[in-house]
Structure formats: C-alpha cells, structure tokens
Amino acid sequence: MPSQTTPVGIDLGTTFSVVAYLDPTGRPCTIPNAEGDLITPSVVLFDGSSTVVGKEAVKAASMEPDRIAAFAKRDMGSMFYSKKVGGENLPPEVIQSLILEKLKRDAELKLGPIQKAVVTVPAFFNEPRRKATQDAAQLAGLQILDIINEPTAAAIAFGHQIGFLDAKGRARDKETILVYDLGGGTFDVTLMEIEGTDFTAIATGGDVYLGGIDWDRRLADYICEKFKEKHHGFDPRNDAAGLHKVLKEAEDTKRALSAREQLTISFEHVGQGLRLPITRTQFEEMTADLLERTRFTIRSVLTEAKKEWKDVTRLLLVGGSSRMPMVQKILEEESGKKVDRSLSPDEAVAHGAALYAGLVLSKENATTTTASKPAMRVRNVSSHDLGVLSKDPATGRPVNSVIIPRNSVLPITKGKRFRTSRAGQKDIAINIIEGGDSAGRNATPIGRCLIQDLPPDLPAKTTVEVLFTYKENGMLKVEARLPELQRKAVLAIERASGLNEEKLKEWDQRLNADRGKS
Ligand code: AMP
Numbered sequence: 001m002p003s004q005t006t007p008v009g010i011d012l013g014t015t016f017s018v019v020a021y022l023d024p025t026g027r028p029c030t031i032p033n034a035e036g037d038l039i040t041p042s043v044v045l046f047d048g049s050s051t052v053v054g055k056e057a058v059k060a061a062s063m064e065p066d067r068i069a070a071f072a073k074r075d076m077g078s079m080f081y082s083k084k085v086g087g088e089n090l091p092p093e094v095i096q097s098l099i100l101e102k103l104k105r106d107a108e109l110k111l112g113p114i115q116k117a118v119v120t121v122p123a124f125f126n127e128p129r130r131k132a133t134q135d136a137a138q139l140a141g142l143q144i145l146d147i148i149n150e151p152t153a154a155a156i157a158f159g160h161q162i163g164f165l166d167a168k169g170r171a172r173d174k175e176t177i178l179v180y181d182l183g184g185g186t187f188d189v190t191l192m193e194i195e196g197t198d199f200t201a202i203a204t205g206g207d208v209y210l211g212g213i214d215w216d217r218r219l220a221d222y223i224c225e226k227f228k229e230k231h232h233g234f235d236p237r238n239d240a241a242g243l244h245k246v247l248k249e250a251e252d253t254k255r256a257l258s259a260r261e262q263l264t265i266s267f268e269h270v271g272q273g274l275r276l277p278i279t280r281t282q283f284e285e286m287t288a289d290l291l292e293r294t295r296f297t298i299r300s301v302l303t304e305a306k307k308e309w310k311d312v313t314r315l316l317l318v319g320g321s322s323r324m325p326m327v328q329k330i331l332e333e334e335s336g337k338k339v340d341r342s343l344s345p346d347e348a349v350a351h352g353a354a355l356y357a358g359l360v361l362s363k364e365n366a367t368t369t370t371a372s373k374p375a376m377r378v379r380n381v382s383s384h385d386l387g388v389l390s391k392d393p394a395t396g397r398p399v400n401s402v403i404i405p406r407n408s409v410l411p412i413t414k415g416k417r418f419r420t421s422r423a424g425q426k427d428i429a430i431n432i433i434e435g436g437d438s439a440g441r442n443a444t445p446i447g448r449c450l451i452q453d454l455p456p457d458l459p460a461k462t463t464v465e466v467l468f469t470y471k472e473n474g475m476l477k478v479e480a481r482l483p484e485l486q487r488k489a490v491l492a493i494e495r496a497s498g499l500n501e502e503k504l505k506e507w508d509q510r511l512n513a514d515r516g517k518s
Contacts, residue, residue: 007116007145007361008107009153009353012096012133014073014211015184016320017042018350019103021111022358028157028351033106039346040106042184043070044098046086049514053102062248065240069095071213074185076136077128077444077498091499093132094507097139104140115143118357120349121474122186123149124206124383126434127446130474132498139508145360147473149380151179151190152201153352154318156376158343159194160355175313180298180331180339181349183319185211187294189301191312200379203305203407205297210290212254212321218287219250223267227274236269245269257283258323284326291330298334304407315339318348381407382470389431389440390418400433400440403468410474415467423460427452430466430480432493449478449491458485 009028011018016039019031030038035055045057046067052060061068069085072095080089100119108114119142121133130147137144155177174195181188188206192199223246224237236242249267256263262279284291302308315331317339322328328339359376387402403416420428428451436443451464467479478491499507 005116005361006111006114007118007354007357008104008111008114009350009355009357010100010103010117010119011150011153011349011353012073012100012103012119012121012136013042013183013349014071014186015042015213016040016346017099017103018347019107020347020350020354021107022354026358028160028354030347030350031107031110033103034109040099040103041070042073042096042099043068044072044095051098051514053099062241062244065244071185072096072099074208076132077126079498091503091507093136093139093499093504094511096133096136097507097511100137100140100142104142115141116145116357116361117142118145118353118360119147120150120153120353121147122181122183122206122208123151123188123190123201123204123380124186124208125149125474126384126444127386127474127476128434128444128498129208134475135499135504138504139511145357147475148353148356148378149188149190149201149204149474150183150349151181151188151204151318152192152199152378152380153350153356154179154181154316154343154348155190155192155194155199156352156355156378157348158316158340158352159199159376160351161342173313176307176311177314177316178298178301178312178335179316179318180294180322180327181206181318182294182321182327183211184321185209185213187211187297187319189294189297191301191305191307197376198379199376200409201381202307203301204381204383205301205304206383207293207297210293211319212251214290215254215287215321215324216247216250218290219253219283220246222278222286223250223265223274223276226276227267227269227272230274231272234272236267242269253278254283254324258325280325287326291326294327295330295334298331309335309337312337316343317341318343318345320345378472380410380472380474382410382412382474383407384435384444386432386434386446386468386470386476388416388418388466389433389443389445391421393419393421398440400436400438400443403466404470408470410470410472413467413469415465418464418466419461420458420464421460423458424456425458425460425462426454426456428454428464428480430464430478430491432476432478446476447493449480449489449493451480451482451487451489451491454482455485 033040040054043057045052072092075092179190187210190204257280265276267274385402386404430449432446433443465481469477
C-alpha cells in the first residue's frame with residue numbers, strides 16, 4: 001500500500017469527477033470509486049440530513065429532482081446554487097465539498113488516509129471561483145497543495161505520456177500545444193509551451209457557460225418541440241421529472257451520434273410516445289452556433305499569444321465533449337493540422353493533477369531533505385484583468401485601473417499609485433474588480449479592502465500605493481501603503497461573493513454534525 005503521504009490529483013468536473021494518484025513507479029493511475037467506476041458523476045442527492053453522491057444520486061434524479069444538485073461547478077463564486085435543494089438555498093461550495101468528500105473517502109479505501117490534494121479548475125475560472133474551490137476542499141477536510149488549471153494538467157499528463165525528457169534526462173524539442181478542453185459545463189482553450197521540463201501557459205481563454213449540457217439542451221428542445229407537435233402542445237419540460245428525462249434522452253442521443261451517423265430516438269413520457277429519426281448532420285446544424293463560439297475563443301487566444309497556426313505543434317483534445325466528431329472537424333479545418341487523441345479525455349486532467357501533486361510534494365520535501373530536484377516547472381497565466389475601480393479625479397466617472405493585465409505570467413506582483421480625493425478622509429476603500437471595460441462595466445467585483453483609522457487631518461491627494469500579488473494558483477493578495485504616513489497594510493479581502501470565514505466555519509460545523517449522524 002502506498003505511504004500515507006500519497007497525495008492525489010482531483011479533477012472536480014461539472015458533470016464527472018476523477019481522482020488519481022502516483023503508483024510507486026511514479027505512473028499516474030485513476031482510483032476507482034466505491035462502486036468500482038473510474039469516474040463519479042458530480043451529482044448530490046440530499047436525503048434529509050444525509051447525502052448521496054454519484055451514480056446512486058443520478059438514479060434518484062428523475063424521482064426526486066427537487067433534492068438533486070448537479071452542475072454546481074457552474075455556480076462556484078456565486079452566493080447560492082442556482083435552485084433550492086430540499087427547500088434550502090445552498091452555497092455551491094457546500095455541494096462541491098460533498099462531492100470532494102466522497103472522492104476522498106473512496107480513494108482512502110485504496111490508499112489509506114488522504115489529506116493532500118491538487119484540485120484542478122478551468123483555466124478561465126476567475127478568482128472568486130478559485131477561492132470557492134479552495135473553500136470546498138477545506139470543507140471536505142482536504143489540504144490543498146495547489147489549484148492548477150485543467151489544460152495545464154492535461155499538458156502535464158501528455159508530457160509525461162510522450163516522455164518529454166530523453167533517456168538521459170535532456171530536453172526534447174520545444175512544443176507549442178493548443179489544449180482544447182470541452183467538458184460537461186465549461187470550455188477552455190490554452191496555449192502552452194513545453195520546453196524540456198518547463199510548462200508555460202502563454203494565453204488562455206474560455207467560457208464558463210459552455211459545455212456538453214448546452215448540446216444536450218439543444219437536442220432536448222428539438223425532441224420537445226416534436227413531442228408537442230404530436231401531442232397537442234404537451235411539453236415534457238413543464239415538470240421537473242419530464243425535463244430531467246428528456247435531458248437524459250438528449251445526452252444519450254448525443255453520445256450515440258458521436259459513434260453513429262444516424263439513429264431513431266424513442267422517447268416516452270406519461271404514457272405518450274415519440275419516435276424521431278435524427279442524423280449527425282442535423283445535430284451538428286442545430287448546435288453549429290455553440291461550436292462557433294469555441295472557434296471564436298481559439299482565434300482570440302492565438303491572437304493574444306501573438307501566435308499563428310504554423311507555430312502550434314500539437315492540438316490536444318480533452319473533456320468528454322471533445323469526443324463529438326464536430327469538434328475534431330472544426331479544429332482540423334481551422335488549423336490544417338491533425339488533432340492528437342492519444343490522451344484519455346476523461347482521465348488526463350486527474351492524471352496531470354496527480355503528477356503535479358507529486359512535484360509539489362517533492363519540492364516541499366526537497367527543502368527538508370536532499371531529495372533530487374523536481375522534474376518540471378509549471379508557469380500559468382492569469383485569465384482576466386485584475387484591477388481597482390477608482391474615480392477619475394477630473395470627471396468623477398468610474399475608471400477601471402487595471403493592475404495585472406490578463407495573460408500575465410504568474411506569480412506576479414504589480415502595483416499602482418492612487419491619490420485620495422478629499423481632505424480628512426477617515427478611511428479608504430479599495431474596490432477590487434476582475435475583467436470589465438475601461439469604466440469597469442461588466443466587471444466581477446472580487447471584494448473590498450478597507451484602510452481604516454486614518455489620521456483626522458489627512459490631506460487630499462495623499463498617495464495610496466496598492467500592490468497586488470497574484471499567486472501561481474490564481475489567488476490574490478492585496479497590500480496598500482501610504483508612503484507619506486509610513487503605513488502599510490496587508491488587506492484581508494471582504495469578499496463580494498462566496499462564503500466568508502464565519503459562514504465557512506458554520507458550514508464546517510454543520511457538515512461535521514451531519515457526518516456524525518450518518
Ligand atoms: P467531462 O466534464 O470532461 O467529464 O465531460 C462530460 C461531458 O462529456 C458530458 O456533457 C458528456 O455528455 C460528454 N460526453 C462524454 N462522452 C461523450 C461522447 N461519446 N460524445 C459526446 N459527448 C460526450
């Protein structure tokens with residue numbers, strides 16, 4: 001049995017989650033769950049004070065849709081999950097933590113106690129979503145070694161599989177890899193350079209609201225329209241059980257159309273039936289705009305990286321939805337190159353996370369022992385502009401002062417100087433935002449830092465230096481200095497979304513109490 005310090009890599013997916021560890025030879029292996037499956041549906045059934053996660057929860061979904069939480073990853077960073085579950089508004093972190101807890105518990109059957117993990121997130125996840133992921137892991141009793149981006153993890157798995165070092169440990173040729181990751185609920189494109197043992201993300205883009213579920217919904221709408229035509233306007237989507245059933249039918253059809261050119265859908269709801277022939281071409285036509293959105297993202301990532309297709313040496317497909325033939329088609333059509341399907345789309349991310357967990361741990365150990373130097377170095381880029389919403393002193397209009405522009409290589413520390421607007425200001429609020437235009441429109445508020453108890457006679461135009469440190473894992477630290485007063489403050493961010501410390505503690509206690517009961 002591997003040692004108790006064995007860390008795991010967790011791909012906490014929108015639809016499925018996977019856990020992997022490194023075997024004693026350093027090879028990443030997927031750990032089956034208690035049901036014996038390599039992937040676990042990211043679905044939770046709330047059954048009174050107890051919860052069921054995975055396949056059994058999926059089975060119950062059509063009978064008890066109001067007690068089911070699925071796709072919670074899409075809501076990470078929001079206050080509450082998109083619908084009430086069992087009559088209660090739940091934070092998405094809590095739902096994700098229950099999934100993580102099941103993964104942890106099941107992996108422990110094989111590995112013994114587990115504490116340390118690397119958890120992956122979409123590259124395009126913003127800071128609040130990353131923070132929420134970290135909080136979910138904490139609630140599940142996991143110590144996060146790091147949070148890394150899913151495409152980076154996939155590239156690591158790939159680098160490992162093809163052997164990015166020769167037998168003597170020397171670097172091979174430099175690769176520029178485009179990772180196209182279309183999962184169940186999110187889409188990411190990342191351009192990575194692998195040179196010897198260095199993995200550097202050079203640009204990233206994506207859409208947190210685009211994934212396999214959107215293809216399912218299109219097909220479900222089509223089935224329902226035809227159902228309505230046949231059954232005098234009766235719409236299966238009108239009740240939760242019908243909606244669930246038609247979505248399931250749509251997903252099954254979508255998967256089948258990845259392997260077959262055409263088939264006939266047989267759908268039945270409350271005694272009414274429908275047989276509907278459908279071809280792959282029809283399906284591709286009804287979802288063409290979704291695929292086009294991915295093409296748009298690919299183009300903008302290449303532009304931002306100042307690269308052309310001729311610079312890209314490999315196209316890597318990850319995420320279950322990349323199995324749709326239309327994905328391969330659009331990529332090959334766009335690039336004029338063949339895609340690489342050598343990775344298992346379901347397991348690659350967890351495997352890369354396990355390899356990375358091994359790397360982080362060996363780094364930690366290297367500081368206390370004479371262990372050999374870690375084999376790889378991973379550098380990521382930020383996925384959104386990070387800045388401060390301030391006021392233009394001349395016009396009083398809001399201004400987005402970007403401090404760390406998107407696609408900056410992490411870690412990075414950067415600052416900007418601001419001036420107070422009025423004399424005698426008692427406190428200064430620093431409003432941190434992510435994304436948005438030059439006036440801060442459409443930006444995501446990350447939170448607010450407050451410098452309080454300023455001297456009573458603080459003159460107007462006092463300098464305030466704001467320093468952002470953006471760590472490799474996409475988490476932010478903010479410092480503010482008033483050099484004229486020689487005051488410095490490391491600021492705790494009062495978060496605009498997600499759970500605050502107090503709520504996190506409350507949930508921790510509640511989940512512990514529930515664990516005690518079950
Ligand atoms: P992931 O989040 O990477 O596990 O991807 C899950 C998504 O992949 C779901 O939307 C699945 O419906 C989709 N998926 C899995 N297998 C296939 C397939 N053979 N054809 C089309 N979509 C698939």
